[in-house]
Amino acid sequence: MIRKILIANRGEIAVRIIRACKEMGIATVAVFSEADKDALHVQLADEAVCIGSARSKDSYLNAENILSAAYLKKADAIHPGFGFLSENASFALKCKDCNIKFIGPDADIIDIMGNKSNARDLMIKAGVPVIPGSDGTLSDLDDAKEWANKIGYPVMIKASAGGGGKGIRKIYTEADLIAQFDNAKNEAKANFGDDSMYMEKIVENAKHIEIQILGDEYGNIIHLGERDCSMQRRNQKLVEEAPSPVISEQMRNMIGKAAVKAARFANYKNAGTIEFLYDKNGNFYFMEMNTRIQVEHPVTEMITDIDIVKWQIKIASGIRLTVRQEDVKISGHSIECRINAENVANNFAPSPGKIDYLFVPGGTNGIRIDSAIYAGYTIPPYYDSMVAKLIVRGKDRTEAMAKMRSALTEFVVNGIDTNIDFQLEIMNTPEFINGEYTTEFVEKTLLAKY
Numbered sequence: 366m367i368r369k370i371l372i373a374n375r376g377e378i379a380v381r382i383i384r385a386c387k388e389m390g391i392a393t394v395a396v397f398s399e400a401d402k403d404a405l406h407v408q409l410a411d412e413a414v415c416i417g418s419a420r421s422k423d424s425y426l427n428a429e430n431i432l433s434a435a436y437l438k439k440a441d442a443i444h445p446g447f448g449f450l451s452e453n454a455s456f457a458l459k460c461k462d463c464n465i466k467f468i469g470p471d472a473d474i475i476d477i478m479g480n481k482s483n484a485r486d487l488m489i490k491a492g493v494p495v496i497p498g499s500d501g502t503l504s505d506l507d508d509a510k511e512w513a514n515k516i517g518y519p520v521m522i523k524a525s526a527g528g529g530g531k532g533i534r535k536i537y538t539e540a541d542l543i544a545q546f547d548n549a550k551n552e553a554k555a556n557f558g559d560d561s562m563y564m565e566k567i568v569e570n571a572k573h574i575e576i577q578i579l580g581d582e583y584g585n586i587i588h589l590g591e592r593d594c595s596m597q598r599r600n601q602k603l604v605e606e607a608p609s610p611v612i613s614e615q616m617r618n619m620i621g622k623a624a625v626k627a628a629r630f631a632n633y634k635n636a637g638t639i640e641f642l643y644d645k646n647g648n649f650y651f652m653e654m655n656t657r658i659q660v661e662h663p664v665t666e667m668i669t670d671i672d673i674v675k676w677q678i679k680i681a682s683g684i685r686l687t688v689r690q691e692d693v694k695i696s697g698h699s700i701e702c703r704i705n706a707e708n709v710a711n712n713f714a715p716s717p718g719k720i721d722y723l724f725v726p727g728g729t730n731g732i733r734i735d736s737a738i739y740a741g742y743t744i745p746p747y748y749d750s751m752v753a754k755l756i757v758r759g760k761d762r763t764e765a766m767a768k769m770r771s772a773l774t775e776f777v778v779n780g781i782d783t784n785i786d787f788q789l790e791i792m793n794t795p796e797f798i799n800g801e802y803t804t805e806f807v808e809k810t811l812l813a814k815y
Contacts (some may be wrong), residue, residue, distance in 0.1 A: 366391075366684075367441045367442045367466060367678060367681065367683050368392060368441050369392040369394065369438070369439060369440045369441050369442075369645065370386055370391055370392070370393055370394070370440060370442045370443070370444050370468070370619070370678070371389065371393075371394040371395075371396065371434060371435045371438065371440040371442070371443045371444070372393060372394070372395055372396070372406065372410070372443075372444050373396060373425070373431050373444065373445045373446065373447065373449065373450055374406075374425065374444075374445060374447070374448070374449055374451075374772065375397065375398075375406060375425060375737075375748065376404075376406070376737045376748070376751070376752075377462055377735045377737045377751070377752075378446040378447055378658070378735075378750070378754060379395060379406035379446060379661075379737070379738070380405055380406050380409060380735070380737045381674060381735055382444050382446060382674055383395070383404070383406060383409045383410055384409075384475060385672065385674040385678065386678070388675070389610065389675060389678065391410050391678070392411045392412075392648050392808070393401050393409075393410040393412070393702065394410060394413065394434065394435070394438045394440050395407045395409070395410035395412070395413040395414070395451060396409065396413070396414050396415075396416045396424075396425070396430075396431055396434050396784060397413060397414075397415055398414065398415070398416065398417055398418060398419050398420075398421075398423070398424035398425065398569065398747075399418050399419055399424075400414060400418075400419035400705055400747055401745065402746040403742065404448035404737060404742075405737040405738070405744070405760040406561050406737055406741070411805070412438055413433040413436065413507070413685070415621030415697065416430040416431055416434055417430055417532075418750060419669070419745065419747045419794060420747065421449065421747065421748065425449045425450070425486070426449055426450060426649060427761075428450060428453070428455070428456045428459055431443070431450070432459060432460070432463055432465070433785055435465050436463065436465075440465065441465065441466060442465060442466035442467070442468055442509045442678075442681060443460055443466070443467055443468065444467055444468040444677070444678070445467070445468070445503065445657065446468060446657070446658065447657050447658055447659065447660060448749065449584045449752070451469065451656075451657040451658075452475055452479050452528065452655070452656050452657055453475070454473070454475040454476035454479060454486065455472070456470040456673055457469060457470075457471070457475055458472040459473040463622055466681050466682075467681075468635065468677050468678060468681040468757070469635050469636075469656060469677070469681075469711050470542050470633055470634050470635050470637065470656050471634065471658060474632065474633055474634070474656060474773050475656045477631065478637075478653075478654040478656050479526060479656065479660050480521060480525045480561075480629065481524070481525050481526070481653050482499075482502050482525040482528060482561070482563040483525070484653060484654055485498065485651070486501065487630070487631060488627055488651045491626060491627055491630035491631075492626070493623050493626060493627045493630075493651050494648070494649060494650050494651060495650055495651045496565045496566055496568060496642060496650040496651070496652065497516055497565070497566040498512075498516065498520075498563060498564050498565035498566060499512040499516075499563050499564040499565075499703060500743075501563065502525055502561040502562060502563050503522070503561075503563060503564060505664065506542070506543065506546050506547075509522065509542055509546055509562070509564060509682060510539060510542060511514075511535065512562065512564050513539065513542055515657070516564065516565075516566050517566065518536065518538060518539075518682035519529070519535060519536060519537045519567040519569070520536050520542075520564050520565065520566055520567055521533060521534065521535050521536065521564065521565050521566075521567050522534050522542070522545070522546065522549050522562050522563070522564050523562065523563055523564070523565065523649070524549065524557060524559070524560075524562060525553075525562065525563055526553065526557040526558075526559040526561070527553060527556075527557065528557075528655075529637075530599055530601045531552055531556040531557070532549050532550075532552045532556060533549070533600055534546075534548070534549045535567060535747075540795055542584065544648055545637065550562055554593075560623070561588070568642045568644050568650065569805070570644070570645055570803045570805065571595075571642040571643060571644050571645075571803055571804055572593060572595045572609065572611060572642070572643040572644075572803060573592065573593070573594045573595045573597065573602075573640065573641075573642065573643075573652075573804050574591050574592070574593060574594075574595075574609055574612065574620065574640075574642070574643045574649065574660075574805070575592050575594055575638050575639065575640040575641065575655075575716070576588050576589075576590070576592075576620055576621055576623075576624035576638065576639045576641070577589040577591075577592065577636070577637075577638055577659070577662065577665045577673065578624055578625060578628045578633070578636070578637050578638070578639060578678070579588065579635075579636055579673070579676055579686060579688070580600070580628055580633045580634050580635065580680075580686075581634065581680050581684070581685050581686040582627075582634055582680065583639070583685050583686075583687075585685065585686040585695040586625050586628050586633065587625070587686065587688060587690045587693060588621040588624050588625050588690070589665050589669050589671060589673075589693055590607060590608055590617060590665065590668070590669065590693065591607065591608055591609050591612055591617060591620060591621070591623065592605050592606065592607045592608075592609070592661055592664055592665060593605065593606050593607065593608075593609035593610065593611070593612075594640075594661060595800060595802055595804050595806070596791060596797070596806065596807060597715070597804050597807060598722060598807045598808060598812070599808070601697030602660070602661065602703065603703055603784075603788070603791065603807065604700065604702055604703070604788070604791060604797075605660075605661035605664055605700070605701045606664060606698065606699065606700045606701070606762075606765070607664040607665055607667075607695075608668065608695055608698065609643075609698050610762060610800025611643070611798075611800055611801075612643070614798070616647065616745060618723075619649075620641060620643075620649055620771070623639075623641075623649070623651075624639035624641075626640050626727045627651065627654070631654075633656075634680065635677055635680050635681065636658055636662075636673050636677050636680075637654055637655060637656050637658075638650065638654065638655040638659050639654050640652040640653050640654070640655065642704055651703050653787075658673065658674065658677065660703070660727030660754070661701055661754075662674075663699070663733060663754065663756045664699040664700065664701045664756060665699075665737060665760040665788050667697070667699035667731075667733070667756060668696055668697055668698065668699050668758065669693055669694065669696075670696070671688060671693070676688075683714075687748070697731075697758050697759055697760050697761065697764075697765070697780075698757075698758065698759055698760075698761055698762040698764070698765040699756060699757065699758045699765060699790075700757055700765050700766065700769050701754055701756045701763045702754070702755045702769065702773065702788040702791075702792075703751050703753075703754055703784075703788075704736075704751070704752055704753040704754065704776070704778075704783055704784065704785060704788070705750040705751050705783065705784045706718075706744050706751075706752050706778075706781050706782065706783055707750050707782060707783070707784055708721055708748045708782040709782075709784050709786070709787045713784070715746065715750045716741065716744075716750070716781045716783070717743075717744045717746035717750075717781070718744060718780055718781045719741070719742070719744075719780050719781075720738055720739070720740055720741065720742050720743070720744065720778060720779070720780045720781060721740070721742045721779045721780035722740055722777065722778075722779040722780065723738060723739060723740045723777065723778055723779070724775065724776070724777040725753075725775075725776060726755070726771070726772035726773075726775035726776050729768070731757055731759060731765075731768060732755075732756075732757050732758070732768065733756040733758075734753060734754070734755060734756075735753065735754040735756065736752060736753035736754065737752070737753075738753060738778070744781060752778075752783070755769070755772055755776060755788075756775065757769045757772055766792060766797075766798065767788060769792055770792050770793070773785055773788055773789040773792065774789065790811070791807075791811065794811065794812070
């Protein structure tokens with residue numbers, strides 16, 4: 366069993382991993398930038414090492430400094446969390462070369478699935494439905510025009526190495542394509558160091574459905590049901606729920622089997638997520654695979670009673686999966702709202718600063734807060750604006766929605782702007798209440814009045 370883990374991340378996910386380690390009796394090492402010296406994950410870990418200045422490239426993206434910290438503190442393994450180096454194949458390979466266990470899939474799988482174009486090709490070979498699109502990457506603008514005419518507008522151009530909504534553009538006409546192609550490539554280059562693009566048909570009025578999978582080192586792969594992540598703004602998720610309000614048991618089994626098939630074809634190990642688009646006619650298409658823990662993993666944990674982070678660590682330790690597919694039981698309904706430090710009225714501008722007062726909801730069964738903030742903490746301006754995740758579970762969706770509304774009204778963060786009121790607004794829209802929302806709802810309907 367792994368004895369000491371360095372967490373190569375920050376914020377709520379670092380805190381989440383540290384808590385799992387504490388419950389498992391595993392020692393922890395936090396790493397932090399100079400801007401994060403007072404962060405909660407630094408205070409909770411058994412040991413902590415400063416790895417650089419505030420800028421991510423000098424700290425949380427500095428592979429050499431992180432590996433040096435792991436070597437200094439004699440860590441057996443590194444958990445990358447999500448974001449930063451979590452889907453960096455080179456980093457995973459460096460960990461292996463240093464005889465430090467990378468808690469995630471093998472580097473070659475990260476490399477294949479991290480390139481969205483290559484992943485799409487692999488899924489075609491696996492026999493998993495994919496969105497109609499280009500064969501491989503686009504060589505230039507003329508190639509993009511040719512493919513757009515062949516596929517038919519509207520289309521979406523996407524960064525092959527993309528993630529987090531970066532390097533993505535919706536294209537409705539050739540004029541749009543001419544105006545946006547170079548911008549998308551430049552954004553991809555700036556964020557991922559890779560400006561290669563590919564193209565897919567836009568599946569309009571679709572649901573974003575993802576399947577959580579677990580695979581061990583002995584070929585055992587299971588899925589833990591689906592999450593509905595359709596409530597999005599600019600391709601960034603705002604609300605996630607499990608199970609989806611529109612997926613039947615029969616469809617759940619179909620999509621789950623497709624996800625397991627995809628993971629098995631890729632020889633996947635550890636936790637991962639297969640993301641699909643689900644259209645109004647009941648068809649589903651592979652979008653991408655995330656080779657890491659997801660922000661929204663708690664909703665799956667709440668309805669399956671399976672601790673995904675602990676299983677990540679167990680699988681990395683060489684432990685065989687003891688949960689079989691038939692053992693996975695979905696009970697109740699769970700919803701997660703991402704709480705961001707941002708000013709909704711000012712085009713969702715980030716709102717860093719000192720938290721003067723904090724009150725978090727609780728006092729009833731089925732409410733969970735994943736966060737790293739506390740009263741007196743100053744949120745730095747250098748990183749992602751998400752400061753907390755509010756997760757609830759009810760016996761059914763109606764109870765879960767009622768709990769979320771109640772919890773949001775109790776959640777108080779003074780000193781900064783947050784999107785708490787906006788999340789409450791989402792919870793009260795007829796479209797969310799009825800489960801009849803798609804990936805286009807927020808931008809086309811909800812934000813129209815802002």
